Amino acid sequence: MATNYVMPKLAMGMNEGIVVEWLVSEGQQVERGAPLMQVETEKVAYDVEAPVAGWFHILVPAGETVPVESVIGQFAASAEEYAEIAGAAAPRGTTASTPAMVFDDKLTSTGAVMGTVPAAAATAAGGGRIKASPLARKLARDRGIDLATLAGTGPEGRIVKRDVLAAEAVAQASTAAAPPSATGELSVKGTVPLKGMRGAIARRMTQSLQTSAQLSHFSEVDATGLLKARKSFIADADAYGTRVSVNAFVVKAIALACQAVPIANSAIVDDQIVLWNEVNVGIAVSLPGQGEWDSGLIVPVLRNAERKGLVQIDTELRDLATRAREGRLVPGETEGGTITLSPTAAMGGEAMYSWSTPVLNLPQALIVQPGMIMPRAVVHKGKIKQREMMPLSVTFDHRILDGDPVASFVVRLRRCLQAPELMLA
């Protein structure tokens, strides 16, 4: 009996995966534990090992996006069986009703009623049949939404009405920024599919802005002392094994500010606000996107910043950022953040002194965005002086925090950044 192989669910938040590459060839005999395929989720690329040995039959070609738990291949127990299943009509894209990573040898019918059979064929973006209800198809047609960009939440991954309505919200959010135009009169320079990382970013940003009460606060930090302290660390870089970055100071300052104002390090879970002991700081890292026109973003998490020193923080930050850019994060490393740091990189290669309104990484209560540190003329001790200044933007969820605690948090953050020695406390 052949063993079905399904798209594994590698993280709680994973709904679909892209078969980036099969690491075995069609019909190849595979040992258990051998690299089987490279899968890309919304967040990471990952090499998956063969869970069993056998002659492998590929059902979904590389490059396709499929819902988790869809059957994407089969392990035959023998070469003869392989020949049999490879020749037969394949249950391509069929969804197993079994939990993730359980390799059932047969498909289980799902709640058939009075002689009905479970419908076959799941979503197969990338050219195959897309499983969607007629109503969902009509709504998508009427609203100009490409079903291939959606992940179904109905039975067996079917795209249903609610999925299209959710996607419409995304589409409206994106078209709101673009000037209204008649596509018919324009020529297309390029397209970026709203799936994979792009799709995840689109969904998360829209969800964030539509479901929370976001308010941003802007201020300035005198970072002259911070740069001076950093210079001392860099002077001893060989001893520490790293050139401690400004971001490491900011992470540490965030951890301390969170300990002073715990409500800043919280989230809404179900019907209550939950305050966390750990300060797990997500760090936004820019990535190249899919193809020429796209960009990407990923947020690995630095855990227990409250318990770590600057050097350890900096070492981990660099490791996370490097592996993020190389696509080598492992599942779990982008999860569990309690607050986010969104550093402003040099914009267009040019230093620019600016603020913006960072978008909350739900369900977190707060996100911190330090700008570029630049020399500015400021009034310092009664005189106009040149000081190294850093713009600071903070967005918070007004459902969770009101003005007072946010003011307390920002004050604490600024004090730590303006007088880094306080972080020794």
Place this chain on the structure above:
Amino acid sequence: MALGKEQMKLLYRNLVRADHFDKMMMNRIMQGKLIGFYHPGDGAMAAGVGASTFLGDDDILNPHHRAHGLGYAAGRGVDIGRYLAEHTGKVDGCCGGRSSFHWSFPEKKMYGASGFIGWHFCPVVGWGWASKRKGNQMVLMASGDGSYGQGGAHEAMLFAMNWKLPIVFFCENNGMAIHSTISDMHPMPDISSLAQGYGMPAVVIDGQDVFAVAETVMAARKHALAGKGPTFVEAKTLRLREHDVGTPDLARAEPREAAYLEELKKRDPVVLATSRVLAEKVLTQKQIDKIYKDAKAEVEQVEKFADDSPVAQPSIEELLAGVYVA
């Protein structure tokens, strides 16, 4: 019940007309100018003419299937032009060209033929029941010997006798049902023997004698209208030709013998009736010639009417609108 001279003249005229119509139908089907089948009545047109010519206007008449009821239609005064137009699928057909050969003529209280032989044994009970409730009308229910194989025939006789319904069960027994002979299909030579079990009066007559048929049916009708219940009239007749034009003329699986058929032709009802009206001086040869001339002219007129009528091909929407009473 003795017939008067005028009644005999009318019967003779209707017989000649019916015979001409039957031959018209045979000619047309052989020319491909008829839709469906034609089951010829050649040599057996007297029974229908005799049974139908003197019915009352309110009486219900169910014709026998053979000759597609032409003898009954001729006797009843049905517009044969519309009858033929129906058989040719024309707009002037008596059913708008929809019925193929299962025509009806409701204004003459002929409620229609069916493709199921013996179907009428079902509604005849209601026709009889309604006639009894209304009074002063009866039912002439004609059928062939073959249809008495249907179980419904027995239910009809049971109900009719039980409720004393004014029905004349008029059976044309030609001894043949398609290729089957009556001796193979019925235990008794007379179909009317079935009536005995229900206590229904029954009589066997010569179905080739149009005058005898008319006299008997008029007596049975009087019996029915007097509230005395149903009767059974079995008219022995014959079949000169095949079951329907174009199929072989077999008895069981064997062709019927030519010599036997020649013998049957001597019993042609028109021949018999002609010699009687001449012998009894009811009609002169000159008058008979005129009747033939008129019949021929009527056939020409009927064919012209049907042929001139446009083909009926209403839209699906028009047809759908005809399924239910709005």
Place this chain on the structure above:
Amino acid sequence: MSEVRELPLVEAIKEAYRQEMERDESVFMVGQDIAGGIFPHTKGLVEQFGTDRIVDTPLAELGMYGTAFGAAMEGFRPIVDFMFAGFFLNAASPILAQTAQFRFIHGSQMSLPMVITGACGAGMRLGNEHAMLVHNMIAQVPGIKVCMPSTPYDAKGMMIAAIRDDNPVAFIWHLGTMMDRGPVPEEPYVVPLGVADVKREGSDVTLVANGFQYKNAGIVADRLAGEISVEIIDPRSFSPLDIDTILKSLEKTGRLVVVDESWESRSTASEIAAQVVDRGFDLLDAPIRRVTIPNMPLPGGHMEPYVAPNPDAIEAAVRDVCR
């Protein structure tokens, strides 16, 4: 407004017979043991109308049916009662062939104003022939209207409509609803044939059910209240079928379950599903589920309750389309 009295469904039907026979001399009933009344729906009528209009026949369905069939051609308005609706099969030929085609095939010149009636339905464990619902067999043939009431109110109004209709109407009623009580106005009134009724409003799923199954649908809707909002539509007539009311409901719900106490294949449930896919494809957010008798003769004994549609099967189907 005075309070409307309540009557059992059979009494509502009898009141329709009585009032129509009083109103119109041409109306009469024919059947077997209807003078005595094997079911309560004819009991006592013979005392008022006599044996000329409450006509008992021998055990011979062809002759019995023929009494009505032929009389209808002669201008009477007969009601022919088969007692158990399944017994109509003994007269299936004149009903399905000649009656159904009668008007159309003869050029739409004649009409057959008659009511064909009988009781049926699972629930009494009488076996296939007594229980079988014959509505689909008749409704498949154009030319006869087919209906079945779910409530006493509808029973009276639809029977009066059937008697006054100039077409043959098969009025089937379910034994499981026989003694159901409900408000029935005393004066004669008509519930039009071919018009479905939204019996209960809801927003999540459209549940089509009729006769005894209408009651089961109500049980399921109550069970799911607060969780799934069920809209119950009683089609009332199977032919003509009011698909528009079902489509209108689907515009709201996007999900459809059809209960039909009949075999799964070629049932009214199948017909509704087909028409909805044909005319309302874009309204569907889930597959259509049919709750029917699996394709087997309906067994008697202790098997009927789970073989025939029941609240558990209906609930499972409703939940399935609402996943």
